[in-house]
Amino acid sequence: MTELSSPGVRQAPRAPATGRSRDGHPTRDRRHFRPHGRSRKATLGLTGRYLTLCLMLVVMLGPIVWQFLTSLKGRGENVYGGVLPSQPTLDNYVRVAESFPLVQYVGNTLIVAALAVTSNCVFAAMGGYALSRAGWRGRRTVFTVLVATLMFPFESVMISMFLTVRSMGLVDTLIGVWLPGAVSVLNLMIMRAAFLAVPKEVEEAAVLDGANEWQRFTQVFVPAAKGALAVVCLTSFMGAWDDFLWPLIVLTNSDHYTLQLGLKSLAGATTVNDQRLIAAGAMAALIPMMALFFALQRYFFRGVGEGALKT
Numbered sequence: 001m002t003e004l005s006s007p008g009v010r011q012a013p014r015a016p017a018t019g020r021s022r023d024g025h026p027t028r029d030r031r032h033f034r035p036h037g038r039s040r041k042a043t044l045g046l047t048g049r050y051l052t053l054c055l056m057l058v059v060m061l062g063p064i065v066w067q068f069l070t071s072l073k074g075r076g077e078n079v080y081g082g083v084l085p086s087q088p089t090l091d092n093y094v095r096v097a098e099s100f101p102l103v104q105y106v107g108n109t110l111i112v113a114a115l116a117v118t119s120n121c122v123f124a125a126m127g128g129y130a131l132s133r134a135g136w137r138g139r140r141t142v143f144t145v146l147v148a149t150l151m152f153p154f155e156s157v158m159i160s161m162f163l164t165v166r167s168m169g170l171v172d173t174l175i176g177v178w179l180p181g182a183v184s185v186l187n188l189m190i191m192r193a194a195f196l197a198v199p200k201e202v203e204e205a206a207v208l209d210g211a212n213e214w215q216r217f218t219q220v221f222v223p224a225a226k227g228a229l230a231v232v233c234l235t236s237f238m239g240a241w242d243d244f245l246w247p248l249i250v251l252t253n254s255d256h257y258t259l260q261l262g263l264k265s266l267a268g269a270t271t272v273n274d275q276r277l278i279a280a281g282a283m284a285a286l287i288p289m290m291a292l293f294f295a296l297q298r299y300f301f302r303g304v305g306e307g308a309l310k311t
Contacts, residue, residue, distance in 0.1 A: 128191025
């Protein structure tokens with residue numbers, strides 16, 4: 001269909017495809033505009049990130065999955081012959097319980113872990129409040145000194161720690177295992193950061209309501225830092241449950257062994273040097289930590305976010 005123009009009527013000039021429009025503003029050449037080019041690049045980047053995450057997941061969970069599948073293999077199966085067990089069985093877990101006093105070692109470890117969780121939650125909360133909200137001179141200096149102690153590795157202080165525990169008569173006792181980890185500087189930092197994230201207006205409102213120092217600590221700050229307390233609880237439990245070197249130094253009587261020392265004795269025993277039993281024992285040690293993490297994961301991630309707000 002052609003356009004008809006009457007004589008004497010001037011047609012308005014069309015805007016050029018490129019260059020400038022009639023009013024002088026630059027125009028875009030739509031022929032060279034690719035609306036899907038940017039989304040394709042974003043899709044490639046997203047795919048790369050997901051592939052990286054999947055690779056990290058395989059690297060982190062692969063040994064655990066292999067260990068679990070190995071613990072389900074029977075006596076006649078080759079440990080390295082295949083990944084999946086042909087006839088899954090729980091006989092290895094029964095053999096682990098019969099090979100060494102598993103229940104006793106778990107009980108000893110639970111005692112140490114319960115003491116560590118309780119002391120870290122109480123003392124880290126009190127210390128974090130004192131370093132963040134209590135007004136006293138030198139608190140920044142004290143905090144700096146505490147943070148500086150993190151630069152010293154455990155191997156550089158374990159001899160002095162052992163001499164201190166021995167002078168107190170706590171060698172070969174569960175109290176001697178627990179005492180050096182009664183409170184951690186890292187947990188102090190977590191609680192301090194969580195208390196600093198509480199707005200000052202909340203504390204001022206509590207002061208106007210007549211709350212004293214202890215009431216503000218227990219009724220205002222501690223409930224506001226439940227997530228950080230969950231982080232302290234989980235890290236303290238994991239540290240006490242997985243600790244191997246310090247119990248190895250302090251404990252000599254096998255009746256006081258923790259679970260990690262018991263697993264080491266199981267792996268070193270010539271009569272039961274079976275990879276299936278070692279895998280079953282390792283899974284038995286891993287299950288309580290996984291259960292605690294899944295129970296506290298909501299508070300854990302919230303506490304990590306609270307600790308990242310202010311330091």
